Amino acid sequence: MMLTSDDVKRRNAVAGVNGAGAGSIQGRVISEMRRRIIAGEIEPGVNLSELALAEEFGVSRTPVREALKQLQTEGLIEIRPRVGTFVTSPSRREITELFEMKELLEGAAARLLAQRGRVPEIDQLEENLRQADRAVARDDRDRVAELVQEFHDLLIIGADNSKLEAHYRTLMNQLAYSRLVATSLSQPGRPVQSDREHHHVLELIIAKDGDSAERVMREHVRASRRALLTGLQS
Amino acid sequence: MMLTSDDVKRRNAVAGVNGAGAGSIQGRVISEMRRRIIAGEIEPGVNLSELALAEEFGVSRTPVREALKQLQTEGLIEIRPRVGTFVTSPSRREITELFEMKELLEGAAARLLAQRGRVPEIDQLEENLRQADRAVARDDRDRVAELVQEFHDLLIIGADNSKLEAHYRTLMNQLAYSRLVATSLSQPGRPVQSDREHHHVLELIIAKDGDSAERVMREHVRASRRALLTGLQS
DNA sequence: TCTCAGTTGCTTGCATGCAACAGGACGATA
DNA sequence: TATCGTCCTGTTGCATGCAAGCAACTGAGA
Numbered sequence: 001m002m003l004t005s006d007d008v009k010r011r012n013a014v015a016g017v018n019g020a021g022a023g024s025i026q027g028r029v030i031s032e033m034r035r036r037i038i039a040g041e042i043e044p045g046v047n048l049s050e051l052a053l054a055e056e057f058g059v060s061r062t063p064v065r066e067a068l069k070q071l072q073t074e075g076l077i078e079i080r081p082r083v084g085t086f087v088t089s090p091s092r093r094e095i096t097e098l099f100e101m102k103e104l105l106e107g108a109a110a111r112l113l114a115q116r117g118r119v120p121e122i123d124q125l126e127e128n129l130r131q132a133d134r135a136v137a138r139d140d141r142d143r144v145a146e147l148v149q150e151f152h153d154l155l156i157i158g159a160d161n162s163k164l165e166a167h168y169r170t171l172m173n174q175l176a177y178s179r180l181v182a183t184s185l186s187q188p189g190r191p192v193q194s195d196r197e198h199h200h201v202l203e204l205i206i207a208k209d210g211d212s213a214e215r216v217m218r219e220h221v222r223a224s225r226r227a228l229l230t231g232l233q234s
Numbered sequence: 235m236m237l238t239s240d241d242v243k244r245r246n247a248v249a250g251v252n253g254a255g256a257g258s259i260q261g262r263v264i265s266e267m268r269r270r271i272i273a274g275e276i277e278p279g280v281n282l283s284e285l286a287l288a289e290e291f292g293v294s295r296t297p298v299r300e301a302l303k304q305l306q307t308e309g310l311i312e313i314r315p316r317v318g319t320f321v322t323s324p325s326r327r328e329i330t331e332l333f334e335m336k337e338l339l340e341g342a343a344a345r346l347l348a349q350r351g352r353v354p355e356i357d358q359l360e361e362n363l364r365q366a367d368r369a370v371a372r373d374d375r376d377r378v379a380e381l382v383q384e385f386h387d388l389l390i391i392g393a394d395n396s397k398l399e400a401h402y403r404t405l406m407n408q409l410a411y412s413r414l415v416a417t418s419l420s421q422p423g424r425p426v427q428s429d430r431e432h433h434h435v436l437e438l439i440i441a442k443d444g445d446s447a448e449r450v451m452r453e454h455v456r457a458s459r460r461a462l463l464t465g466l467q468s
Numbered sequence: 469t470c471t472c473a474g475t476t477g478c479t480t481g482c483a484t485g486c487a488a489c490a491g492g493a494c495g496a497t498a
Numbered sequence: 499t500a501t502c503g504t505c506c507t508g509t510t511g512c513a514t515g516c517a518a519g520c521a522a523c524t525g526a527g528a
Contacts, residue, residue: 024315024511024512025511025512026511026512046479049478049479049480050479050480051478051479051480059512059513060512060513060514061480061512061513061514062511062512062513062514063511063512063513065300065480065481066299066300066303066511069300069303069304070303070304070307073304073307073308074307079480080479080480080520081258081479081480081481081519081520082478082479082480082481082518082519082520083479083480083519083520083521084478084479084480084520085479085480094396094397097395097396097397097398098397100346100395100397100398101395101397101398101401104338104339104342104398105338108338112334161331161334161335162328162331163328163331163332163334163335163405163408164331164334164335164338167335167401167404167405170401171397171401174397258481258482259481259482260481260482280508280509283508283509283510284509284510285508285509285510293482293483294482294483294484295482295483295484295510296481296482296483296484297481297482297483299510299511300481313510314490314509314510315489315490315509315510315511316488316489316490316508316509316510316511317489317490317491317508317509317510318490318508318509318510319509319510
């Protein structure tokens with residue numbers, strides 16, 4: 001039997017980024033472990049033994065083992081043969097590299113979205129900024145963080161390139177970026193500045209000025225990184 | 235015990251892109267299967283059953299199963315639960331997306347390399363072009379294809395960003411790009427043109443003009459894609 | 469007190485058996 | 499003949515047992 005690529009894509013659309021079906025035991029373990037690691041609930045340490053996890057999830061070692069293997073290829077954990085399994089945290093060097101990639105991919109997404117013209121994601125981005133303006137005005141930090149995340153997400157989705165999206169999500173997971181947004185936005189004046197930059201990018205996208213949209217988006221990513229690093233030092 | 239990120243990187247450097255150690259059974263299966271798929275030795279079909287592969291490699295299902303799982307997350311195969319395992323080939327849409335990513339990453343690599351100044355990779359690139367000039371002059375197609383691959387590889391390595399390199403390799407595997415280079419270069423005049431473009435990019439890199447290097451590199455990727463598509467139609 | 473050899477516990481790697489399900493083959497029936 | 503229902507084969511998902519190796523601990527000896 002021949003497998004068409006459309007079949008593959010349909011399946012992936014259902015299963016999300018996961019390789020395994022979400023209904024399987026293995027799929028559950030993958031999702032849950034990924035969530036825990038990104039949320040920082042697991043201390044980097046040797047506690048991640050297959051047996052312990054299997055008992056906790058009430059399953060055998062096999063699905064746990066396969067789930068860990070996948071998380072390893074995603075770069076979230078490190079399996080050392082016959083030693084143990086560890087949650088990895090990126091080195092300084094890797095963090096720099098990850099931000100370089102973030103800048104690259106988000107910049108490209110802005111350009112691609114600008115080239116697509118008026119698509120639904122544009123409307124969603126406009127709505128996002130309307131809500132963000134209000135949230136910033138009333139200094140609702142949690143809501144602002146949510147909306148910032150959504151803005152970047154919409155941008156990536158709007159680029160309409162599934163490979164770009166998949167790689168982007170992998171990178172953001174490695175960065176545990178969702179945890180970092182709040183820190184970045186905790187810098188004085190950063191929410192307002194960030195909001196302004198979002199507006200600027202979206203204007204350029206709507207104006208179909210891909211080059212400028214990419215450039216401004218990259219500057220925005222760099223600015224947010226600077227805010228983050230400042231926040232982490234203090 | 236705490237795992238430092240340097241430890242992780244050291245291991246990855248040894249194991250290459252592979253998650254598993256090359257010495258293990260599983261590692262052998264991964265490498266060999268990946269090679270076969272990229273080389274196009276395996277017909278997309280249901281022949282890939284765990285049991286059959288296990289017998290062929292003389293091992294049990296377990297390591298084969300884990301190897302297939304990793305290849306799935308790399309996007310090379312598709313495992314349909316309780317149905318079978320299939321080699322995937324990208325759809326038209328996905329091929330477009332993959333080339334978009336190729337253009338993006340190679341363009342970025344050119345920019346990053348230009349920013350780094352005089353590094354060893356620059357010398358290697360110059361040597362590569364010297365050899366390429368000669369190979370083109372004597373119309374040695376196989377050698378030209380090799381050198382073209384090496385040029386792009388050196389560019390990526392020279393960008394000195396391990397994340398970029400890892401994602402790039404994944405994408406090229408999905409494209410089975412090594413098989414396509416020859417087709418692209420089979421177009422009349424393409425080897426000469428490609429060589430010229432390589433020279434231009436390298437000049438700009440040496441001149442530390444990152445912006446232009448990126449722009450020209452992206453144009454080069456698009457040109458090579460056009461040549462490839464023309465070659466595939468005929 | 470320091471060093472080093474031996475031992476022991478814990479970890480993952482691999483093999484194997486059973487279960488559950490998908491999909492086609494085949495036959496009964498309208 | 500067309501269609502529906504049943505069975506049967508093949509596949510992967512999961513559970514479990516054993517093997518191999520690493521790391522830390524323990525104890526003896528200097």
